[in-house]
Amino acid sequence: xxxxxxxxHVVVRRRGDFTLDARVHAEPGEVVAVMGPxxxxxxxxxxxxxxxxxxxxxxxRIGERDVASAGxxxxxxxxxxxxxxxxxxxxxxxxxxxxxxxxxxxxxxxxRARGVSRKVALGEADDWLWRVGLPGMGEHRPAELSxxxxxxxxxxxxxxxxxxxxxxxxxxxxxxxxxxxxxxxMLHEQLTTTHxxxxxxxxxxxxxxxxxxxxxxxxxxxxxxxxxVASVLAAPATTFAAAVSGVNRILGVAHRGCWWxxxxxxxVLIAAADADSQAVAAREGAALAAVFRPGVVRLExxxxxxxxxxxxxxxxxxxxxxxxxxEPGSWLARIVRIERTPGGARVHTADPxxxxxxxxxxxxxxxxxxxxxxxxxxxxxxxxxxxxxxTRGS
Numbered sequence: 001x002x003x004x005x006x007x008x009h010v011v012v013r014r015r016g017d018f019t020l021d022a023r024v025h026a027e028p029g030e031v032v033a034v035m036g037p038x039x040x041x042x043x044x045x046x047x048x049x050x051x052x053x054x055x056x057x058x059x060x061r062i063g064e065r066d067v068a069s070a071g072x073x074x075x076x077x078x079x080x081x082x083x084x085x086x087x088x089x090x091x092x093x094x095x096x097x098x099x100x101x102x103x104x105x106x107x108x109x110x111x112r113a114r115g116v117s118r119k120v121a122l123g124e125a126d127d128w129l130w131r132v133g134l135p136g137m138g139e140h141r142p143a144e145l146s147x148x149x150x151x152x153x154x155x156x157x158x159x160x161x162x163x164x165x166x167x168x169x170x171x172x173x174x175x176x177x178x179x180x181x182x183x184x185x186m187l188h189e190q191l192t193t194t195h196x197x198x199x200x201x202x203x204x205x206x207x208x209x210x211x212x213x214x215x216x217x218x219x220x221x222x223x224x225x226x227x228x229v230a231s232v233l234a235a236p237a238t239t240f241a242a243a244v245s246g247v248n249r250i251l252g253v254a255h256r257g258c259w260w261x262x263x264x265x266x267x268v269l270i271a272a273a274d275a276d277s278q279a280v281a282a283r284e285g286a287a288l289a290a291v292f293r294p295g296v297v298r299l300e301x302x303x304x305x306x307x308x309x310x311x312x313x314x315x316x317x318x319x320x321x322x323x324x325x326x327e328p329g330s331w332l333a334r335i336v337r338i339e340r341t342p343g344g345a346r347v348h349t350a351d352p353x354x355x356x357x358x359x360x361x362x363x364x365x366x367x368x369x370x371x372x373x374x375x376x377x378x379x380x381x382x383x384x385x386x387x388x389x390x391t392r393g394s
Contacts, residue, residue, distance in 0.1 A: 003028050003197025004063030004087065004164030010048045011057035011070070012041070019056075020044050020221040026165075026214075029195040033202055033212035033229065037240055040218045042201045046167045049199070050090040051083035062087050063164045087164035093174045095154035097142040103129060103153045104138030110161035128156035131193075132186055148179035152186060159194055166191075166198040172207060184210055205233060205244050217241050235291065235386050242291070250290050250352040251388065254281045258328050259290040259385055261352050268352060270383055271328040277385035287388040294346060294357040296382035301366045302332060302373035329380060335372045338363060349376065 006026040013019045020041035026032045036042050047053035049060050051068065059079075060068040067086040069079035083090075097106045107125035112118065129138050132152040142150055151171060158166060171187070172180040188211055191198055200211055208215050208229050215232045217225040217240070225237040236242040242249030252261045252268075258281055261268040270290045272278065280288065333349035340346075344360040347368060354376060358368075368374070 002195040003030075003166070005061075006049070006165055006197060006199070007059075007061040008049055009058035010045055010060065011055060012044050012048055012053055013056040014044075018221060020048075020218075022216075022218060022221070022223050024049075024199070024216065024223075026197050026199060028197055030214065031191055031196075031198045031200065031212045033200050033208035033215045034218060035202060035205075035208060035215065035241075035244055036218035036224075041221045042218055043169055045218065046090060046169050046199065046201060049165070050088050050167055051081065051086050052090070054080075088167055089158040089161055089163040089165070090167040090169065091154055091158050091171055092169040093171065095142070095147075095150040097150055097153055097157070099142050102139050102141055103134065103145065106142070106153055107138075107157045107160050110157060114161075124160060125156070128160050129153070131159075131190060132156045133182075146179070148175055148183055151175065151183050155183075155187060155190060159190060159196065164197065166196050168198060168200040168202075170201055170203060173203065187211060203244075205246065209233070217244075235384070247291050247293050248297075248354050250354060252288055252290065252352070254283050254286045254288050254385075257281050259288050259383075268331040269328040270378065270385075271380040272383040272385045273380035274384065277383065280387045281385050283387075289386045289388050291384045291386060292378055292382050294355040296378060297354065297356040298377040299347060299356045299358055299362075299366075299368075300375045300377070301368070302375055329383075330375065330377045333374055333376050335368060335370055335374060337370055338368060347374075349374065 005028050006024065008025070009023045011019065011021045022041065022045055024032070024045065034042050034045065044053055048055055048068070055068055055070040057070045059066060066079045067081040098109065101109070104122055104125040107128050108121035111121040111124055126138055129135060132155055134149060134152055137145070137149065145153065172183055175183060184207060191211060200207065202208055212229055214227065215229040216223055217232070217238065219238060219240055225232055225241055232241070233245040236245045236247065236249050239249060252259045254260070256269070257271070257278065259270040272281065280286065333351065333354065335347055336350045337348045338345050339348070341357065343357065345358055345363045347356045347358055349356065356376065
């Protein structure tokens with residue numbers, strides 16, 4: 001099985017002022033991940049492509065034919081192919097298996113609907129169940145299967161129809177982490193071996209990195225960034241994309257070959273060592289985004305326990321050095337909140353907003369709490385400086 005090409009311009013207007021306007025394409029056999037905040041339009045995009053949501057404008061083409069068009073086709077009429085005839089299969093968080101059928105009967109349902117004989121369809125179902133890691137489980141009904149097993153059956157049922165396009169709407173969200181990891185590995189194997197064309201909506205960057213070759217971010221109904229998964233996660237174009245990628249992304253301008261937080265007192269300068277970053281930082285006054293991981297930032301308790309006292313010391317030190325700006329890569333900040341993480345704690349500071357990962361024992365030993373002044377340090381080798389106007393993908 002090899003998937004078909006997807007070429008879609010989806011425009012959907014909802015009541016109120018929300019509009020989804022996104023152009024999405026996928027080559028045969030390509031897997032594309034779609035990410036974005038809640039309400040951005042991700043599920044609406046899949047619904048419009050599958051036929052469950054009507055287009056306000058635009059066109060959807062799967063393989064060699066138009067399956068939806070809000071305008072006029074070459075034949076002069078509006079196109080709206082029924083979902084069952086589009087060659088696309090939509091799989092969501094809920095496996096939605098037929099409860100009265102066994103696992104093999106569920107998988108055989110699609111081929112049977114296409115006219116394949118019962119004997120052949122059930123044989124194919126057994127083969128698909130083996131492929132997704134459920135050999136010998138064919139006679140079990142959905143109620144006798146775990147959530148992960150049900151999702152495996154749902155994947156087998158979807159692939160058994162030989163779809164030109166597979167649409168996955170957060171298929172791992174309802175699973176526990178261990179089961180999600182197992183199903184993710186199975187999905188990767190099946191998408192690879194079947195050369196399926198797939199669009200996967202996910203909230204997890206791990207899913208995007210493990211399953212897809214290209215990543216699209218949708219925010220407020222439009223595509224904010226698109227490109228190869230690794231490139232997009234390494235250079236996020238928006239605050240949301242940075243949060244998903246697990247990095248800090250703070251906005252400033254180029255000044256003295258560094259990133260500079262204009263209007264922040266005391267001033268913050270951040271340098272980067274790589275040639276590309278230095279080149280963009282040389283454009284004095286240009287808008288820049290400084291990108292670095294929370295784990296590379298070093299955090300120290302400031303000499304004074306109060307913010308005003310810490311500011312006074314910093315200003316006095318700057319006056320002694322004859323400069324109004326801090327040393328690049330080192331700045332005074334104030335803690336606004338602390339969150340527990342599996343490896344310790346994530347400390348959030350303000351002006352600029354930076355997250356710092358610290359061991360749990362450091363929170364206690366340093367006496368960290370909201371309002372505590374701290375000094376942050378980040379090495380130039382751990383920073384990338386990106387021109388803001390060029391961080392959006394195409």
